[in-house]
Amino acid sequence: MCSNCDYTIHGRHHHFGWDNSFAPAERVAPGSTIEFQCLDSSGGQLKADSTVADIAKLDFGQINPVTGPIFVEGAEPGDALKVTIEMFKPSGFGWTANIPGFGLLADDFKEPALAIWKYDAASLEPALFGKSARVPLKPFAGTIGNAPGEKGHHSVVPPRRVGGNLDIRDLAAGTTLYLPVEVAGALFSVGDTHAAQGDGEVCGTAIESPMDVVLKLDLVKDARLKTPRFTTPGPVTRHLDAKGYEVTTGIGPDLMTGAREAVSQMVDLLSARYKLDPVEAYMLVSVCGDLRISEIVDMPNWVVSFYFPRCVFE
Numbered sequence: 001m002c003s004n005c006d007y008t009i010h011g012r013h014h015h016f017g018w019d020n021s022f023a024p025a026e027r028v029a030p031g032s033t034i035e036f037q038c039l040d041s042s043g044g045q046l047k048a049d050s051t052v053a054d055i056a057k058l059d060f061g062q063i064n065p066v067t068g069p070i071f072v073e074g075a076e077p078g079d080a081l082k083v084t085i086e087m088f089k090p091s092g093f094g095w096t097a098n099i100p101g102f103g104l105l106a107d108d109f110k111e112p113a114l115a116i117w118k119y120d121a122a123s124l125e126p127a128l129f130g131k132s133a134r135v136p137l138k139p140f141a142g143t144i145g146n147a148p149g150e151k152g153h154h155s156v157v158p159p160r161r162v163g164g165n166l167d168i169r170d171l172a173a174g175t176t177l178y179l180p181v182e183v184a185g186a187l188f189s190v191g192d193t194h195a196a197q198g199d200g201e202v203c204g205t206a207i208e209s210p211m212d213v214v215l216k217l218d219l220v221k222d223a224r225l226k227t228p229r230f231t232t233p234g235p236v237t238r239h240l241d242a243k244g245y246e247v248t249t250g251i252g253p254d255l256m257t258g259a260r261e262a263v264s265q266m267v268d269l270l271s272a273r274y275k276l277d278p279v280e281a282y283m284l285v286s287v288c289g290d291l292r293i294s295e296i297v298d299m300p301n302w303v304v305s306f307y308f309p310r311c312v313f314e
Contacts (some may be wrong), residue, residue: 002035002214011037011210014065014191018154018164024071027185030200030213030219035088036067038141038191040210043137045093048116055097055112064156064165066143068189072217075186080223081146083177083188084216088139092121094195094209096283103204104260105267105282113254113279119195126312127195127207130280133312135196135288136219140172141213142192142206145228161226167206169197172231180225188217200291200306202263204280239248240288243310249294250304259291266306274313286314 002008005027013025025078028034040046041276043062046054075081094117098109119127119137126134134285148154159166163179171177179188190213197206248269250261263282270281295303 005035006032008035009067010041016065017156018147020187022126024069024070027071029073033216036190036213038067038213040063040208041192046095052112052114052151055114064192066189066191069187071185075181075219077182078222078224079181080178080220080225081181081186082218082220083189085173085175086214087173089212090139090195091210092119094207096205096207096287098203098279104202105264109279109282114282129284135312137196137252138172138239139195140169141190142167142194144190146179146181147187159229167201169199170232170236175230177230179228180203185203196287198286198289201286203286207287240309243314245309248306251301251302255302262304262306266308
């Protein structure tokens with residue numbers, strides 16, 4: 001429990017998808033600090049003793065639960081919800097999976113795969129993957145947002161104007177996030193917590209890990225935001241920069257094709273160099289490698305780069 005929090009929202013107060021008719025789990029005043037107990041993106045279906053056979057048993061109707069919603073008094077359409085991300089309380093358990101039909105290279109990796117992670121929740125020392133790779137950790141919430149203005153039930157999978165499944169690695173402790181409000185009270189929820197992820201989350205999963213999140217919710221009246229924006233407290237790649245990067249590229253007229261090419265080449269590079277099964281390399285780059293648009297002005301071809309931090313193996 002959080003001794004300095006105004007409220008604790010227990011994990012049982014979760015929902016699937018977005019719907020502005022959901023009853024709030026709590027009504028709070030602007031400026032309240034709240035601890036959210038968040039489930040992992042499997043909703044607890046995958047555990048420390050799970051095997052790859054459990055991937056086929058997943059109930060996708062129970063994927064990506066979010067804790068909430070929270071009704072913030074005075075929030076009105078046109079305002080922004082100011083979310084100060086104060087801290088995370090990791091669990092020490094996580095998983096990464098290749099789920100058939102999902103991910104950037106789904107056509108190349110059609111069989112399920114599962115990696116179970118155990119990490120030190122107090123020290124957050126880099127977590128061991130396989131025999132020699134150690135992945136730096138940076139906890140954050142993958143899904144964080146307000147209810148959309150449109151009536152009805154909406155999938156939690158795609159990101160939206162009001163936030164949702166953003167999967168932005170830098171929504172970590174110390175960051176301030178601003179979310180457009182489209183309904184009275186904002187109806188804010190959070191979940192899909194990760195211990196680490198690369199920019200792009202290319203295999204479709206990060207180090208999916210249940211954890212508690214402490215946030216302060218406040219209002220910016222009449223902000224008129226069109227989409228979310230955020231401010232980081234400092235450098236965003238320092239946990240990965242120490243040894244430099246290996247970088248592959250994809251070049252051509254289509255950014256998605258370029259992204260696939262850059263990632264595929266990195267999977268090939270790591271598989272050959274470190275004797276990894278290709279699907280292991282694919283899951284590894286998803287949790288710590290970064291996709292970047294390096295150039296998008298010299299038509300007809302654009303450059304997408306994939307950065308893999310050398311510190312993982314050195």
